[in-house]
Amino acid sequence: MPRYFFHLRHGPGPDGLARDPEGDALPDTDAARAHALAVARDLIARTQLHAIRDWFACAFEVTDENGAPVMTVPFSDTVTEDGA
Amino acid sequence: MPRPPHSTVRNRLLRAMAPEDFARLQPHLDPLSLQLREVVIAPDAPVEELFFLESGMVSISTAHDERRVEVGLVGSEGLVGAVPVALDCLTTPQVYFVQLSGEGWSIGRGALCAALDESPALRRLLLRYVHTLIVQITQTAYAHASLSLESRLARWLLMCHDRTEGDELVLTHEFLSMMLGVQRAGVTLAIQNLEGAGRIRAKRRRIEVLDRAKLLALTNGSYGTPEGEYARLIEGA
Numbered sequence: 001m002p003r004y005f006f007h008l009r010h011g012p013g014p015d016g017l018a019r020d021p022e023g024d025a026l027p028d029t030d031a032a033r034a035h036a037l038a039v040a041r042d043l044i045a046r047t048q049l050h051a052i053r054d055w056f057a058c059a060f061e062v063t064d065e066n067g068a069p070v071m072t073v074p075f076s077d078t079v080t081e082d083g084a
Numbered sequence: 085m086p087r088p089p090h091s092t093v094r095n096r097l098l099r100a101m102a103p104e105d106f107a108r109l110q111p112h113l114d115p116l117s118l119q120l121r122e123v124v125i126a127p128d129a130p131v132e133e134l135f136f137l138e139s140g141m142v143s144i145s146t147a148h149d150e151r152r153v154e155v156g157l158v159g160s161e162g163l164v165g166a167v168p169v170a171l172d173c174l175t176t177p178q179v180y181f182v183q184l185s186g187e188g189w190s191i192g193r194g195a196l197c198a199a200l201d202e203s204p205a206l207r208r209l210l211l212r213y214v215h216t217l218i219v220q221i222t223q224t225a226y227a228h229a230s231l232s233l234e235s236r237l238a239r240w241l242l243m244c245h246d247r248t249e250g251d252e253l254v255l256t257h258e259f260l261s262m263m264l265g266v267q268r269a270g271v272t273l274a275i276q277n278l279e280g281a282g283r284i285r286a287k288r289r290r291i292e293v294l295d296r297a298k299l300l301a302l303t304n305g306s307y308g309t310p311e312g313e314y315a316r317l318i319e320g321a
Contacts, residue, residue, distance in 0.1 A: 018275075039268075043266075048232045051234070
């Protein structure tokens with residue numbers, strides 16, 4: 001299974017990206033997107049971080065094992081996606 | 085391996101006990117190695133053996149589903165299994181597993197209980213240790229309910245640092261995510277935040293503690309109370 005890395009964009013520039021050093025093995029990009037949305041929902045619902053004023057301004061920048069961009073998943077998609 | 089003389093043990097409970105109490109336990113102490121992720125006490129199973137740790141750490145976690153959340157931590161200050169045995173409950177619903185490999189001494193429940201029956205001072209020492217663990221778990225509840233992830237991570241790193249030698253902690257983000265009960269991405273972000281302020285330095289699978297005072301300032305009082313109780317009640321500080 002390919003490994004996807006979910007870097008968390010929370011502000012501008014290199015300091016605004018929390019790089020994921022470990023990644024997750026997932027079957028394909030659809031699964032990677034579903035995983036990103038599930039993680040985002042859980043973070044929004046349960047996690048209080050000093051560094052984050054607004055989770056909905058954040059996004060996952062997903063890369064493959066070679067560091068090539070695969071997609072960007074804005075946290076705001078957790079709301080629009082399923083019409084919630 | 086021979087039985088340890090009192091002067092060479094590193095376990096702080098063994099060190100704190102009176103020589104005559106140590107002498108009661110010493111013939112029953114067997115050396116053991118703890119392997120990473122090994123379950124040393126399973127939920128609802130009779131605790132047949134207890135473990136005085138010399139190094140390494142054991143996590144006390146909830147065991148409701150595959151998502152364990154750590155509520156307590158035992159290192160060389162403690163005795164793994166003290167709560168169910170000293171309180172005469174035989175089993176515990178929690179799971180105890182090795183979070184950092186290390187070494188220690190195992191003792192059978194029967195031998196320990198016989199020594200507790202003989203020595204009120206030894207029983208008092210163990211009950212006091214149980215108290216410090218209750219205080220630690222209370223502080224975990226406070227941290228989970230009231231504090232930001234950065235504060236909780238700072239507390240956890242200090243507790244981990246207390247129980248390891250040197251300043252480098254070998255930890256993956258995945259592991260911290262389990263310990264703190266949050267998504268890995270949250271841990272990664274909190275680490276970045278602590279690193280930016282010069283409190284820690286993060287490397288691949290490692291976190292180096294740079295500035296304890298700065299970490300402490302972030303814990304909002306969640307760190308220090310159980311440690312103080314331990315010093316006062318066990319070590320007479």
